[in-house]
Amino acid sequence: xxxxxxxGLILAVICILFFVVSFPMNEWFCETMPRHQLLxxxxxxxxxxxxxxxxxxxxxxxxxxxxxxxxxxxxxFVFWMLPHSIDAAVINPWFNRxxxxxxxxxxxxxxxxxxxxxxxxxxxxxxxxxxxxxxIGITLKSFNILLCSSFTIGQQSxxxxxxxxxxxxxxxxxxFIFFHGLASxxxxxxxxxxx
Amino acid sequence: xxxxxxxxxxxxxxxxxxxxxxxxxxxxTIFSYTLKEAGTNPRVFPDIAMIDQDSNVFxxxxxxxxxxxxxxxxxxxxxxxxxNNQLEQIYHLADPSLVPSQLQFITxxxxxxxxxxxxxxxxxxxxxxxxxxxxxxxxxxxxxxxFANFLNKIGVWKYMVPSTGIIxxxxxxxxxxxxxxxxxxxxxxxxxxxxxxxxxxxxxKEDSGD
Numbered sequence: 001x002x003x004x005x006x007x008g009l010i011l012a013v014i015c016i017l018f019f020v021v022s023f024p025m026n027e028w029f030c031e032t033m034p035r036h037q038l039l040x041x042x043x044x045x046x047x048x049x050x051x052x053x054x055x056x057x058x059x060x061x062x063x064x065x066x067x068x069x070x071x072x073x074x075x076x077f078v079f080w081m082l083p084h085s086i087d088a089a090v091i092n093p094w095f096n097r098x099x100x101x102x103x104x105x106x107x108x109x110x111x112x113x114x115x116x117x118x119x120x121x122x123x124x125x126x127x128x129x130x131x132x133x134x135x136i137g138i139t140l141k142s143f144n145i146l147l148c149s150s151f152t153i154g155q156q157s158x159x160x161x162x163x164x165x166x167x168x169x170x171x172x173x174x175x176f177i178f179f180h181g182l183a184s185x186x187x188x189x190x191x192x193x194x195x
Numbered sequence: 196x197x198x199x200x201x202x203x204x205x206x207x208x209x210x211x212x213x214x215x216x217x218x219x220x221x222x223x224t225i226f227s228y229t230l231k232e233a234g235t236n237p238r239v240f241p242d243i244a245m246i247d248q249d250s251n252v253f254x255x256x257x258x259x260x261x262x263x264x265x266x267x268x269x270x271x272x273x274x275x276x277x278x279n280n281q282l283e284q285i286y287h288l289a290d291p292s293l294v295p296s297q298l299q300f301i302t303x304x305x306x307x308x309x310x311x312x313x314x315x316x317x318x319x320x321x322x323x324x325x326x327x328x329x330x331x332x333x334x335x336x337x338x339x340x341x342f343a344n345f346l347n348k349i350g351v352w353k354y355m356v357p358s359t360g361i362i363x364x365x366x367x368x369x370x371x372x373x374x375x376x377x378x379x380x381x382x383x384x385x386x387x388x389x390x391x392x393x394x395x396x397x398x399x400k401e402d403s404g405d
Contacts, residue, residue: 064197068201087224
């Protein structure tokens with residue numbers, strides 16, 4: 001009973017945060033490109049992840065559905081990183097809210113499938129995401145022409161710089177998880193063969 | 196088989212959505228999307244009354260020659276002036292037998308609220324005196340909504356950033372034929388001056404049967 005109440009409280013906090021980021025604070029987040037792309041978008045994704053943590057059991061998902069969900073999540077990132085989508089989202093707050101819901105759903109789904117999907121696919125997915133973030137970072141940093149009409153070239157370049165850092169950090173973290181996973185696998189194999 | 200099909204269908208749906216959203220993976224920015232949405236060339240250049248730096252009111256259709264038209268925002272902090280500097284180079288590189296007898300350059304201001312004839316006359320003076328075939332204009336007695344419709348029809352995106360008041364817009368150059376059709380669109384950020392001139396001259400020469 002106590003745990004249920006705690007979950008309900010956390011869920012309420014998530015809903016309030018979603019509302020605050022999506023409604024009263026939306027104008028502030030849409031004022032500059034780094035705020036919109038580096039704060040608002042990931043904030044929604046992390047809210048989705050936190051919401052997923054409240055559930056102790058997820059429906060069992062086989063590998064093919066897991067891959068399909070990862071494709072949908074990846075496509076969501078690609079879609080909301082397109083300059084056309086960014087402009088449309090900044091100009092139309094309701095379109096921006098579609099992005100918010102999509103990111104919350106993406107965060108929720110990634111947590112939901114993470115326990116079900118095999119290690120190699122997870123690593124491949126995170127490497128693809130880091131490659132995508134790095135590619136977008138390079139594009140935004142190096143392009144000397146305005147890609148989004150809602151922002152300035154300076155903001156575009158700044159966003160590119162931080163995306164480069166984010167992509168690099170994500171790449172390193174994935175590398176660490178990969179080699180850590182490999183090491184624990186070989187340890188397990190040794191234990192099994194010793195037995 | 197079914198197991199492979201699920202991710203393949205998911206990928207196909209995602210690609211379809213992005214394909215539709217980007218006009219077949221060709222328009223990734225709102226500038227290129229607006230241009231694609233306006234239609235393929237050749238297409239009609241909508242009529243609009245303009246007033247030039249000497250207070251003469253005219254229509255492009257009355258010019259009876261090719262017109263290379265671009266748009267400028269005089270308070271632009273950076274890009275517009277760069278584009279107009281490039282246009283100045285194109286003007287001087289173009290075949291003198293074509294400009295201004297067969298080809299006219301027109302630069303039109305976006306800013307209906309702040310720009311006037313004096314401002315565009317002053318702005319034109321920055322480009323020297325030997326630019327007889329280059330006219331700087333403003334839309335004449337045009338309401339904001341009509342001007343927005345005009346821009347939409349030709350495929351120019353214009354957006355005023357609420358926090359700064361700066362107008363961000365497409366920087367395309369439109370080549371309009373004497374029968375008032377957009378025959379070619381150039382992107383000065385991606386095309387060189389030589390490529391632009393070559394295309395303009397080939398259009399004019401093709402038309403005159405050379």
